[in-house]
Each structure stands twice: as structure tokens, then as C-alpha cells.
Amino acid sequence: MSTYIAPVRDMRFVLNELAGLEEITGLPGFEETDPELVETILDEAGKFAAEVIDSINPKGDRQGAVCKDGEVTTSPGYKEAFQLFCETGWHAMPASPEYGGQGLPQLVSMAVSEMWKSASVAFALCPMLTHGAIEAIRHHGSDELKAKYLPNMVAGTWTGTMNLTEPQAGSDLSAVRSKAVPQADGSYRISGTKIFITWGEHDMAENIIHLVLARLPDAPPGVKGISLFLVPKFLVNDDGSLGERNDLVCASIEHKLGIHASPTAVMSFGEKEGAIGWMIGEAHKGLGYMFTMMNHARLNVGLEGVGVSERAYQHALAYARERVQGAPIGDKSGIPKPILHHPDVRRMLMDMKSRTEAMRALAYWVAGHLDKAHAHPDAGMCQQSQAYVELLTPVVKGWCTESAVEIASTGIQIHGGVGFVEETGAAQYFRDARITPIYEGTTAIQANDLIGRKLAREKNEAGETGFTARALQAEIAAFADQLAGDVKLADIGRPLQAGIAALKEATDWLLQTYDRQPQAAAAGAVPYLKLTGIVVGGWLMAKAARIAQGYLDAGSSDDFYKAKLATARYFVQHQLPQSQGLATAITGGSGAVLELPETLF
Template structure:
């Protein structure tokens, strides 16, 4: 089994050169952050990921969480790792200082979170959901609820969850039937069943704070009638101590394809008198509040695609270096060499490496946009970056997770037959990755959001995308000035043209024929991911070429040129195909009568 090694140098390059870390550290509330401090944080996080989380990952896969009589026992080593995670302050790193957090920029926590996801995705889901719950409470709850719950959630001694899905209500939240009945002293009694609740029950936290969507008795039907409630596992006394056990229980945990170390719970509320809950914000506005948490989670799930692809790449590379088999084609020496020398294995490894770098660059770039949207002192500039953030959030989630599934599959392929054998470990990354395209909104949901709210139904339809297309075209002009980068420029220019034409088609079609537009939504999302990823790789190549011209001998810059060239040559050509699918594929997609399927 390989050992995870965080790609710190690439992380530093992207944070500094693409995300603009130095500028972010100058924003209000981030002044204590610096490039040197971030370098130290990355070094320490890499040690924790490699030394604590990675060693328990495969064991957590073999023996997942176990539930018995409502009690969940986490996988071997998880409880001890979580205690150390909290004690060393990692949980508090991205959280607000007023509740005990460190307040570091999102771009920094994004790089650190990638390490957790690479080293042990099942473990990383716990702090990820807690972080999202913290954001929702911090943005929308009363001051009393914030003071009561956030300090210990930020510290990590209490964990948080998100309770949306029900047996009869999956992605369609309007079908939610969990009930909330008003009680005394501003409390509510919650009854209902929620499924697929990540880390819904565990033995690592003293208390679990569930955020639950439910309906009041007189609530209107549909999304407008859903409220959000804090429902703690243990009630919390006025002095902050834990009180009685609430009327909720983990009925079971799911037996899943992957992420076995993450207890995915079926939660039952109100089997007796009803679980006590506390309203977050106003009645019937819960879906909007929950989207604060969901959008946070969507970027983080996209980061899971990055993390799991990086881990699968490192595992496959280690195997390719060691596996001796065959004489490479054209090699006249007659010496049998490691399979890393075979051209097709090199192709697969380059595919994994370059596409993972493109995903990482996109994720960190969007994290930087989030920091600018929230921290920049100029309101107009905040609005500009918020528009870019909103446009690209579904792309980070949808495109990166789809890439993660493909790349972990390639990792199995590089291993050959033994890749299909569990003992090699390649299977786990493939299995773990498969859920990422589904939870926190499927790829189809992300794609519909992209073509709908973020494009066709934007205040000025297509404005955010057209601004981005203009910036990408300016990068082409820059690349064309360097002979080494002209091939990247040609492929990027063609990709931008494909995205532009597909954008125009969506804008022209959406209102009159939304089904036709929706039929091409996923190809449009993938097209956007490839072109934006290619643009950021092109920007990276231009920076690398400049540093080399200045006399740098850092191998990172030489490697970055090659991975950018590979992405341009092997991925950007797909843009034209996706654009053709968007504009010309809807009739065949929708043409078959139901009785002929």
C-alpha cells in the first residue's frame, strides 16, 4: 500500500499564483494570515494527514461503522484520530473567531481540507458536515442559539449534521413530511424519519446537533412551507452542560458501496413524545437557510473529487514504478522494466495528474472568489466576485466529482487485474468516489442549476458567463505571445468558442423549450468544467514559463508546462464534442416514447 504525500508544492503554487493568497491575507479579518503562516499550516496538515488519517483509511474501509440498538461504534482508530484532530485545533481553523474559530481564509482551509479528503474521505465527512452546520447557524439563527451551540461545534466536541432527505422525498424537498408542532417556551416537537444522514450518529462527539427540515401544521405546501430546526441529540442546559437525551434515535446505518468509515444514518425523530427542536430564523424559510449549508457543502464535495483523484493517482504511480512487466515498445535493450515505461500507462498517469491539477486549480480559484465575495472591503467588488462564485459552484461540484469517478477508475486500470482485487487498495478509491456525484445534489441537479439560475434566469441572462468568456479570451492573447504556449492557446481558443456557442444556444432555447435545454445540461456543465479548467491550466503555464525565463530551476514550473500542454491537447478537444451534444442532442434524448424504453 502506498502512503499519502500531500502535493504541497502544487498547492502553494495555486494558492499564491492563481487564488491570490497574498491579496486575500490583506482583507479585513484576515490580516494575521500570511504566506509564511500558510506554508507552516500546510506542512503540519500534511503530517497529520499522512501520519494519522491515512493509516486508518483502509482499516475503516474493511470494518466500517457499526450500529447496534441505536448506538454507533466508529471504525478502528477513528475516535482517537478525531480527538487528536480537535485537540490540535484543525476543526476550528476556518470558523469565525467570535465563536472560538481561527478565521483563516477559505482558500487556506480548502487546501487543508483536500489533504483530509485524500487521506481519509470517510473521516473528513464529519468535520465537513459540522462546518456546514456552523455556517447555517451563524448566518441565520438567533444570537441565543449561536451562543448556545456554536462554541462547542467550532471546537469540535459537538458535531453537526444536515437532515434533508426522507424515504419519500429525495432531491425533491417540496415532498418533505417531517412535522414540527409548536410547544412551550419557543420549542417545537419534531416527528419524522430522515435518511442518508452523514455522521448522523457517532461515538466521537459529546453531542450531535442536527439541522432538520420540517413542516409546521399550517405551513403552505411545497418549498415555501419548510422550516429549519436545531434538534440536539442531548438537550443543552442554560449553563451549557448536557441535559436529557432528546427523543431521537439512529434506527440503522446504511450498508454502502464505499465510505464505510462514515456512518450514514437513518434518523427517527419523535418515537415517544416528539424530539425538542428550536426554530432557526423565521418560519417557512428553511430551504433558503439550508442552502447556506448546501452551497458550502457543494464546494467541499467538489473538493472530494480532487482529493480522491490525487490519492488514486499517487497509489497508481507507486504501483507503476514497482510493477515489472514487459519490454516497452521500441526499446531495443531487451530489459524488462516497470510499467511506468509503457506509453499507455504514461498516458493514463498523465491523464490522472493533469486533470487532478486542473480540478485543484479550479477549486482553489473558486475558494479565492469566496474570500473576495465575503471579505473584500469594496461592496461592488464583492458583488462581482460573488457572481463568479455562484456561476462556478455547480461546476466545482459536478465536474470535479465526475472527474474523480473517472480518474479513480483509471487508477484501477493501471493496476491491471490486481486492481480489481481489494487487497491492492485501488478499489477503495473508486468505490469511495462514486457517491460524490450523487450527494449534495446530483450532477444533473448541478447542471440544471447552472443553465437555469446561473445562466438563463440570471438578472441579465448570461452576463456572468460572458464576463468569464471575455477574461478567458484575454488569456489566449497572452499565451499566443509565447512560442512554447501557442499550442495551448489554439486549443483553449477553440474551447472558448465551443463554450460561447453552447452558451448562446442555451440562452436562446431555455425559455421556449426548457426540456431541450435541460437535456443538454450535463454536457454543458462538463463543457464549462473543461474550458475553465483549461483556462486556469493555461494561466498556470504562462506563470511557469515566466518563472523559468527568469532563471528559476524549480522542477514544478517545468512539470506545470507539460501538464498544461497535456490537458490542452487531450481534454480541451472534447469541448467541441460537448458543444455539439448540447445544441444537437436534445431531440434524440427526448424522442423515444415511454413505451419503447
């Protein structure tokens, strides 16, 4: 088994050179976060991820969480690791200082969170969902709820969950049936069953704070009748101490393909008199409030794709270095060498490495704009950054997770037959990755959001649609033209020119087609999401290549910059050419998708 080593060098490069860390640390509220502090944070987080979290990951996969009589016992070592995680301040890092957090930029938290996800996706899900719940309460809850619940949630003493899905209501939340009946004291009695609740029950924290979507007795039908409620596992007394157990129970946990150490619960609310909860915000606006948590989760699930890809790459690379088998093609010595010398193994490793670097660059770039959107003193810059965050959130979630499944699968392929054997550990990364394109909105949901709300239905004052996407594409096109004229980097610039041309073509077609042929547009939605990810990722890799070349031209002998040039070239020469095929599938392939009558499937 390999040991995780945080890719701190590449993280620092992306933070500083692509995502604008220096600019962000100069924004109001972030003045105390300087590059030296960030470097220390990354180094210490890397140690914690490797020594504490990564070490329990294989055992957590083999001996997952266990549910007995409604009580869940977590995998060996997870409770102790989580307690240490909280005691050393990692849990509080992303949260607001107002409630005990450290208030670091999202960009820095994104890099650190990647380490947790590489070390154990299952472990990282618990703090991720807790912080999503914190954000939902902080933005929409009453002052009383914030004061009562947020300090302990920020500290990790209490954790949080998101309760949306029901047996009859998967992605269609308009079908939610859970009920909330108002009480004389201002509370509500909650009843209903929720499924697929990640970390819905466990033994790692004193209390679990459930955010639950439910309907009031007079609620209108559909999504406009959904409200959001805070429902604790243990009721909280006025002095902050824990009271009696609430009327909610974990009926069972799912037996899953992967993330075995993360208990995915079936939660039953109100089997007796009804679970006591409190409304967050206003009645019938719960779905909008929950999207605060969901958008946080979607970016973080995309980051899971980055994290598990990095871990799968490291695991495959370690095996390729040590596995000796055969002499490489053209090697007449006849001496067997490690399989890293074989051209196709090198191709697979380059594919894993370059795609992971492109995904990391995209996720961090979006995180940087998230900080600008929240803290930049210029209102126009805030608006532009928020528009980029909204446009690319579904791409981070969808493209990074779909890519992770392929990258983890390639890791198994590098191992050969032993990769299919559980003892080598390669299969776990594939199994863990497979959920990421599904939960927090499937790839199709992300893609429909991208071509719908973020493209065709986005209008400016002049009535132009898709203006944020067009603005980003214009920036990429201008950069590609510059790079194509650079003698040293023209072989990177020209493929980027072709890629952005394909993205523009597909964008124009979707904007022309969406209103008059919505099914045809939807048939090309997922290919368009992948196309956007490849081209924007290729742009960021090309920018990285130009920066690396600049350092080398200035006399640097740092091998990191040579490697960055190599991975950028691989990405634009092996990934970007897919853009033309995807554009063709989008603009000309909808008929084939929709042609077959249902009876002939």
C-alpha cells in the same frame, strides 16, 4: 499500500500564483495570515493527514461503522483520530474567532481540507458537515442558539448534521413530511424519519446537533412551507452541560458501496412524545437557510473529488514505479522495466495528474473569490466575486466529482487485474468517489442550476441574461488570444481558443433555447456543466503554464515548472478537444435525447 504525501508544492503554486493568496491575506480580517504562516500550516496539515488520517483509512474501509441498538461504534482508530484532530486545533481552523475558531481565509481552509479528503473521505465528512451546520446557525440562528451551541461545535466537542432527505422525498424537498408542533415554552416537538444522514450517529463526540427540515401544522404546501430546526441528540442545560437524551434514535446505518467508515444513518425523530427542537430563523424559510449549509457542502464535495483523485493518482503512480513487467515498445534490450515506462501507462498517469491539477486550480480559484466576496472593501469587487462563486459552485461540485470517478477508475486500470482486488487498495478510491456525484445534489441538479438560475435567469439592469458567464468567457477568450500569439506557448493558446469558442457557442444556444424549449436545454445541461469545467480548468492550466514559463525564462531550474508546463500541455491537448464534441451534443443533440417514446425504453 502507498502512503499519502500532500502535494504541498502544487498547492502553494495554485494558492499564490492562481488564486491570489497575497491579495486575500491583505483583506480586512485576514491581516495575520501571511504566506509564511500558510506554508507552516500546509506542512503541518500534510503530516497530520499522512500520519494520522491516511493510516486509518484502509482499516476504516474494511471494518466500517457498526450500529447496534441505536448506538453506532465507529471504525477502529477514528474516534482517537478525531479527538486528536480537535485537540490540535484543526477542527476549529475554518470557523469564526467569535466562537473559538481561527478565522483563516476560506482559500487556506480549502487547501487544508483537500488533505483531509485525500487521506480519508469518510473521516473528512464529519468536520465538513459540522462546519456547514455552524455556518447555517451563525447566519440564521438566534443569538441564544449561537451562544449555546457554536463554541462546542467549533471545538469539535459536538458535531453537526444536515437532515433533508426522507423515504418519499429524495431530491424533491417539496415532499418533506416531517412535522414540528409548537410548544408553550417556544420549543417544537419534531417527528418524522430522515434517511441518508451522514454521521447522523457516532461515538466520536459528546453531542450531535441535527439541523432538520420539517413542517409546521399551518405550513403551506411545497418548499415554501418548510422550516428549519435545531434538534440536539442530548438536550443542553442552561449552564451548558448535557441533559437528558432527546427523543431521536438511529434506526439503522446503510451498507454502502464506499465511505464505509462514515455512518450513513436512518434517523427517527419523535417515536415517543416528540424530539425537542428550536426553530432557526423565521417560519417557512427553512430551505433557504439550509442552502447556506448546502452551498458550503457542495464546494466541499467538489473538493472531495479533487482529494480522492490526488490519492488515487499517488496510489497508481507508486504501483507503476514498482511493478516490473515487460520491456517498453521500442526497447530492444529485452530487459523488463517498471510499467511507468510503457506509453499507455504514462498516458493514464498524465491524464490523472493533469485533470487533478486543473480541478484543484478551479476549486481554489473559487475559494479565493469566496474570500473576496465576504471581505473585499470594494462593493463592486464583492459583487463580482460572489457572482463568480455562484456561477462556478455547481461546476466545482459536478465536474470535479464526475472527473474523480473517471480518475479513480483509471487508477484501477493502471493496476491491471490486481486493481480489481481489494487488497491493493485501488478499488477503495473508486468506491469512495462514486457517491460524490450523487449526494448534495446530483450532477443533473447542479447542471440545471447552472443553466437555469446561473445562466438563463440571471439578468442585469439592462435585461441581459447570463452576464456573469459571458464576462468570464470574455476574460478567457482574451487570455487565449494572447497566449496563441506567444511563440513558446501557442500550442497551449490555440486549443484554448477552440475551447472557449465552443463554450460561447453552447452558451448562446442555451440562452436562446431555455425559455422556449426548456426540455431541450435541460437535455444538454450536464454536457454544458462538463464543458464549462473543462474550459475554465483549461484556462487556469494555461495561466499556470505561462507563469511557469516565465520562471524558466528568468533562469529557474526548478523541475516543478517543467512538470507544470507538461501537465498543462497534456490537459489542453487531450481534455480541451472534447469541448467541440460537447458543444455539438448541447446544440444539436437534444432531439436524440428526447426522441424515444417512454414505451420504447
